Amino acid sequence: MTKAAHDLPKRMDCAPAERQLRIALVYSRLPFPMMRGDQLTVAHLLSFFAARGHEVDFYTLDMQGALTPVQREWLNEACNEVRIYSQGWWNRLTGLARGLLKGQPLQVGLFQNARLSRDLLRATQAGAYDVVYSYYMRSAPAIPTHLGRVRKQRASRHVNAPATFVALQLSQSLNTRRIWKNEKNRIKRLFYRIETRLCENFEATVWQSFTRSVLIGPADVAAIKAVCAIRDQPAIDNWVYGAHGTDIGRYPPAMEQEIVPGRVVFSGSMLYQPNVQAVHWFVDNCWPRVRACFPDAELFIQGRDPLASIHALDGVNGITVTGTVPDIGAIVRSAAVCINPMGAAGGMQNKLIEYMANAKAVVATDIANEGIMAPSETLRLAADAPTFAAAVIDLLENPDEALALGRKARDYVVEHWTWEAHFLKLEAAFLEALGHVDQSRPLVLTGAD
Secondary structure (H helix, E strand, O other): OOOOOOOOOOOOOOOOOOOOOEEEEEOOOOOOOOOOHHHHHHHHHHHHHHHHOOEEEEEEEOOOOOOOHHHHHHHHHHOOEEEEEOOOHHHHHHHHHHHHHOOOOHHHHOOOOHHHHHHHHHHHHOOOOOEEEEEOHHHHHHOOHHHHHHHHHHHHOOOOOOEEEEEEEOOHHHHHHHHHHHOOOHHHHHHHHHHHHHHHHHHHHHHHHOOEEEEOOHHHHHHHHHHHHHOOOOOOOOEEEOOOOEOHHHOOOOOHHHOOOOEEEEEOOOOOHHHHHHHHHHHHHOHHHHHHHOOOOEEEEEOOOOOHHHHOOOOOOOEEEEEOOOOHHHHHHHOOEEEEOOOOOOOOOHHHHHHHHOOOOEEEOOOOOOOOOOOHHHOEEOOOHHHHHHHHHHHHHOHHHHHHHHHHHHHHHHHHOEHHHHHHHHHHHHHHHHOOOOOOOOOOOOOOO
16 A cells, blocks of 8 residues: 555644544554555554644554554654554464463464553553544454443433444455355365454444444444344444545546556555455456457556465466555555456545546446445446456547546545545534534535545
């Protein structure tokens, strides 16, 4: 998601909040480099909180990331306090063991840290925060369990305790189920099948210990309601929508002279299993049809850490596998068509809004569009391989139509998918949960878009 390891989040274009909040943001790994969607979101959320004048204590683990001196300085300036906890192999193994004994998903147990949980408990008992925000369900067990007992009380009367939010974002049980169904390797299928069951059990109950649950879109809400019913639990009733956005300035519209005729681009981490599955599905089922019509067409697969099966595609049938590149936008802007053939994941697809911000013609699956909910006039949607390939072919045959589609895509992202727009909605949900919403004085975004 980033062009260089020293990249920092954009400076948010919004005025200070009328009421400053004391917020604990609990996360499972370092937010830099901004290579994953969750790292990108957390870094920009911290930037937003700083711009609005909120006082944030940031609790996180030293996993799956790194900090340059510039990034460390930025964190210290954006936050009131930065608490980074060591999560060595012993902590990971013991966390996995404790999590399995409790029936938790493996991805939850892996990120448990006793010191982080203890320090957060002490701070909440001391009344340090108005809001405790857990990003992803991986961090949910770190939130003190006694706070869950005041969730229902808060709905009927004032309670002197922080509002607690768990940013589930996408339904992980839906995500892992899709990966399981699309996986061909028997061992991996078994792993994802077990993880799906564990995620279902966890999702059916974890939301009950929080004031609000944050989900990206209706598909994720419906999936969690379904597992609640299967596990004989109350239907989730405390959700708010909380997607994230993109930096419009970082993804400018492609100029016509940048576009390479016949070039198709997929962009995303090639270590992420849903992306790997999507690429293989497209290459196996769609790309031969495209090449039959356009023998000189080229497919660029762009993204960090490509697995061996992705590396093996490089140089075959017009395919180029780039690995990590210094500027992901350059190759995206060069595309005649961008693709998002996701069969798993769903939720919020950063690659999709980045394509659209670059004013690219996009062909995507319905799953890829679940969280974005882009209207049909801004992209092409395809439910199966013949339809997907036909849409790519049609856009390659009609470059003027592709340009027009890209312009509509850009307009949609500018209007609906800035970071500020979505984070202001999240802030409003904080205030509503605390009982401090004044409907007659709406939050104002200055200079947006």
